[in-house]
Amino acid sequence: MRIIRAKDYKDMSRKAANIISAQVILKPDSVLGLATGSSPIGTYEQLVKWYEKGDLDFADVTTVNLDEYYGMKPENDQSYHYFMHDHFFDHVNIDPSRINLPNGMEPDEKKECARYDAVLRSVGDVDIQLLGIGRNGHIGFNEPDDCFAKGTHCVELTESTIEANKRFFASADDVPRQAYTMGVQTIMLARRIVLVVSGRDSRSASGHAFSAVPPINAILRHPESSSAPTAVRTASTFGIVTQSASPCVS
Numbered sequence: 071m072r073i074i075r076a077k078d079y080k081d082m083s084r085k086a087a088n089i090i091s092a093q094v095i096l097k098p099d100s101v102l103g104l105a106t107g108s109s110p111i112g113t114y115e116q117l118v119k120w121y122e123k124g125d126l127d128f129a130d131v132t133t134v135n136l137d138e139y140y141g142m143k144p145e146n147d148q149s150y151h152y153f154m155h156d157h158f159f160d161h162v163n164i165d166p167s168r169i170n171l172p173n174g175m176e177p178d179e180k181k182e183c184a185r186y187d188a189v190l191r192s193v194g195d196v197d198i199q200l201l202g203i204g205r206n207g208h209i210g211f212n213e214p215d216d217c218f219a220k221g222t223h224c225v226e227l228t229e230s231t232i233e234a235n236k237r238f239f240a241s242a243d244d245v246p247r248q249a250y251t252m253g254v255q256t257i258m259l260a261r262r263i264v265l266v267v268s269g270r271d272s273r274s275a276s277g278h279a280f281s282a283v284p285p286i287n288a289i290l291r292h293p294e295s296s297s298a299p300t301a302v303r304t305a306s307t308f309g310i311v312t313q314s315a316s317p318c319v320s
């Protein structure tokens with residue numbers, strides 16, 4: 071993983087957006103793996119600004135999101151569907167038929183996990199996966215003790231994740247107890263990973279990032295693009311870290 075120190079949240083967001091925009095310019099039909107949470111909001115804002123300036127075109131881009139709360143309606147403003155439309159999809163020219171997220175309203179876990187895994191297979195390789203990291207080191211909703219061999223699965227959220235996410239809800243009781251998440255195995259198949267880490271948790275989160283704590287240790291092992299000639303070989307995983315707080319965190 072190549073660690074890039076950013077001076078503040080804005081700088082972190084611009085650096086992440088730069089990598090994603092280069093990807094979209096070089097390969098207009100890229101598959102982008104996307105995350106929610108406060109860490110990537112500034113990245114989406116920057117991408118929207120460049121789109122509005124005419125520098126970016128998302129018409130041929132396909133997206134796959136990491137996760138969605140179980141039992142959450144897409145129109146609920148706490149759903150990850152809502153988040154993605156609010157911060158990104160509604161502001162760029164992405165084709166709605168190329169937007170993919172787990173369906174939190176499917177009660178049959180087996181059916182939904184199989185459906186989403188089939189979607190992930192059908193879109194092909196993820197060119198860039200954008201990630202945040204939870205306070206306890208979770209990636210997507212893959213909690214630290216999760217089994218990394220899995221594809222999409224339904225998880226029971228840990229108390230620490232419920233505690234961390236309650237800031238977005240009226241109270242901790244309103245935070246869903248389960249979520250659908252892409253598995254670490256699938257995340258590891260992305261060609262490139264951009265991990266954005268910011269705010270008061272950055273010290274502990276990047277502590278996780280530099281230690282052997284799973285699942286982040288799996289991300290650290292993400293392979294370098296060794297098939298390219300040395301002169302053009304670049305890191306396949308970028309950790310963009312700032313200790314400045316995200317303005318989006320209450």
Ligand code: F6R
Nearest residue numbers: 105106107108109202203204210
């Ligand atoms: C969201 C997700 C989560 C967040 C993590 C960090 O789709 O997958 O793993 O990335 O909880 O959240 P923030 O960015 O709010 O600190």
